[in-house]
Amino acid sequence: MSADKPIPTVEVAQPAAGGTTKDVPWYIPDEDLPEVDPTALDIFVKYSHIPQSMVQAHVLKNREEAWKIFPFPCIGQMRFLDFSLAKMPSYDKILARLCDPTSPARLLDVGCCFGQDLRKLVVDGVPSERLVGLELEPKFLDLGFELFADRESFKGQMIAGNLFDESPDSPVAALAGSIDIAHAASFFHLFNWDEQINAAVHLVNLMRNVPGALVLGRQLGSSTGEERPAPTISNSKSFFHSPESFRALWVVISERTKTNWEVNAWLETPATHSKRADKDRWISKGVQLLYFEIHQTHIAENTEK
Ligand SMILES: C[S@@+](CC[C@H](N)C(=O)[O-])C[C@H]1O[C@@H](n2cnc3c(N)ncnc32)[C@H](O)[C@@H]1O
Numbered sequence: 001m002s003a004d005k006p007i008p009t010v011e012v013a014q015p016a017a018g019g020t021t022k023d024v025p026w027y028i029p030d031e032d033l034p035e036v037d038p039t040a041l042d043i044f045v046k047y048s049h050i051p052q053s054m055v056q057a058h059v060l061k062n063r064e065e066a067w068k069i070f071p072f073p074c075i076g077q078m079r080f081l082d083f084s085l086a087k088m089p090s091y092d093k094i095l096a097r098l099c100d101p102t103s104p105a106r107l108l109d110v111g112c113c114f115g116q117d118l119r120k121l122v123v124d125g126v127p128s129e130r131l132v133g134l135e136l137e138p139k140f141l142d143l144g145f146e147l148f149a150d151r152e153s154f155k156g157q158m159i160a161g162n163l164f165d166e167s168p169d170s171p172v173a174a175l176a177g178s179i180d181i182a183h184a185a186s187f188f189h190l191f192n193w194d195e196q197i198n199a200a201v202h203l204v205n206l207m208r209n210v211p212g213a214l215v216l217g218r219q220l221g222s223s224t225g226e227e228r229p230a231p232t233i234s235n236s237k238s239f240f241h242s243p244e245s246f247r248a249l250w251v252v253i254s255e256r257t258k259t260n261w262e263v264n265a266w267l268e269t270p271a272t273h274s275k276r277a278d279k280d281r282w283i284s285k286g287v288q289l290l291y292f293e294i295h296q297t298h299i300a301e302n303t304e305k
Helices: 038-047 052-069 091-099 116-123 138-148 193-206 243-257
Strands: 107-110 131-135 157-160 181-185 214-221 226-229 237-240 261-268 288-296
Touching (some): 038 052, 038 116, 091 116, 107 116, 116 131, 131 138, 243 288
Parallel strands (some): 131 157
Antiparallel strands (some): 226 237, 261 288
């Protein structure tokens, strides 16, 4: 499927001068983080074969390395152990699609960072060959293999690449039209309104043009739907969506891609990951999380595949 207008490229945010300081509202110091929860512990012990007594130190060491690469809130808040995909309403159906040997269904985790949701899918029975991670920063993919200790066993495709890359020989171009389910967690909120449209158009171009194609995930949101300073140490702006503004965004994306999408989006108040909830400067900013599941409903007439 193709968009009808040329798509401008997007500059990806870089940390501004000040670098990777921990003095930001979204960094929770090690000593204020609780022990990893039972879901994560189970994965580290049974999948990664890390002795239980070493799990907490292993996780903190990898978080420290990740923070040096780029100080994202998902790292500072330890939300990379939330396994957010598994909490989505469609998760059981996603598992059934990806485990069905008669279907070619593939899932892409865009901006996968450590790739934790891909590992959870494998633990829940999905053949890793069905899974693709796309990540701008190759060091995050490497750290994912360190964190989950599965460099040899994970057989999914882990692509170091830029979603916005339009060169025909890029590894991203090779994915065009091949993805059934795209997971975008803490990804769209890196961008402003126009950039989010641009990102989603590129993402839709990677999807198979079939009813039932599914884009889902979560990102920072707000009940009013507004542009705010980006949740990174950079000078960029992000659009924090309400369900209404997110639906309006996808009307534009549907028009641009000549595809039809039904948007289910809702806000939740994020739980704090800090033992000292009263000191969590991040939550007190009134930040919300927007969750979304977006299904392609039908194929419009005169569209290319
Ligand atoms: C905030 S993190 C979220 C990571 C993960 N999805 C999660 O939920 O924990 C966003 C990730 O998107 C990656 N990213 C940003 N721009 C990208 C692009 N243009 N193409 C691919 N990945 C990108 C970043 O490097 C980062 O690892």
